[in-house]
Amino acid sequence: MNPLHGLYAITDNTLMPDDQTLLSYVQQAILGGAHVIQYRDKTSDTEKRYRQARLLNELCRAHNRTFVINDDVQLAHQCGAHGVHIGQKDSAIEIARQTLGANAIIGVTCHDQLSLANSAALAGADYVAFGAFFPSKTKPNAKPAPLSLLGEAKSILSCPIVAIGGITVDNASQTITAGADMIAVVHSLFAAESITQQAEAFAHAFNWNE
Numbered sequence: 001m002n003p004l005h006g007l008y009a010i011t012d013n014t015l016m017p018d019d020q021t022l023l024s025y026v027q028q029a030i031l032g033g034a035h036v037i038q039y040r041d042k043t044s045d046t047e048k049r050y051r052q053a054r055l056l057n058e059l060c061r062a063h064n065r066t067f068v069i070n071d072d073v074q075l076a077h078q079c080g081a082h083g084v085h086i087g088q089k090d091s092a093i094e095i096a097r098q099t100l101g102a103n104a105i106i107g108v109t110c111h112d113q114l115s116l117a118n119s120a121a122l123a124g125a126d127y128v129a130f131g132a133f134f135p136s137k138t139k140p141n142a143k144p145a146p147l148s149l150l151g152e153a154k155s156i157l158s159c160p161i162v163a164i165g166g167i168t169v170d171n172a173s174q175t176i177t178a179g180a181d182m183i184a185v186v187h188s189l190f191a192a193e194s195i196t197q198q199a200e201a202f203a204h205a206f207n208w209n210e
């Protein structure tokens, strides 16, 4: 299994408010074919975040899935995650690398800007993320990005490319055809009636389009 390819599932502290729901939803996503899991909890409950990050790390390791923490380099280090996803206002890539080591996976948000992706790649990012490609229920104010950006990025970057923002089963193939190696999804996956079936549908989008 390519650890940086396919469906990239991002958790949500509103849709999955307690430990049991979080673990159950993520397990269903994994069974449906999610390759990468990101723990994204925007609360300031340090104790809960540490506990949940450790639980998810165990689950992902047991299923041989890539586990990444959003924003928090120290939490990624403490819970033993494979890596961290950092935005333009989060820690610097150099700090994340120093803290997590040479083998850690460091992903970087690049919004709609190739120049940010170039800088991130030069600084050692393992993947770059662009978005938002469609209106997002999770982040309604995310700046829009054009699909053409994915093809342009593919032609100049050698690291994997993530597409994010409002991705659904219906529009996923547009991002894959345009050049995305991974599609990062919150709402359309974790608010689905059957998370496993929805993850399968996203995973199939890669088989049909590559």
Ligand SMILES: Cc1ncc(COP(=O)(O)OP(=O)(O)O)c(N)n1
Residues within 6 Å of the ligand: 008, 010, 038, 040, 070, 071, 085, 086, 087, 088, 089, 090, 107, 108, 109, 129, 130, 162, 164, 184
């Ligand atoms: C895979 C992926 N791509 C982009 C983001 C957004 O990161 P950021 O801009 O730091 O915003 P927050 O997620 O922290 O609100 C992401 N988390 N994951």
Ligand SMILES: Cc1nc(C(=O)O)sc1CCOP(=O)(O)O
Residues within 6 Å of the ligand: 109, 111, 130, 131, 132, 133, 135, 136, 137, 138, 139, 142, 143, 164, 165, 166, 167, 184, 185, 186, 187, 188
């Ligand atoms: C966390 C995040 N970052 C974005 C960006 O554009 O950088 S869009 C987004 C939310 C993704 O959730 P959904 O799949 O529900 O739209």
Ligand SMILES: [Mg+2]
Residues within 6 Å of the ligand: 070, 071, 085, 086, 087, 090
């Ligand atoms: Mg962030």
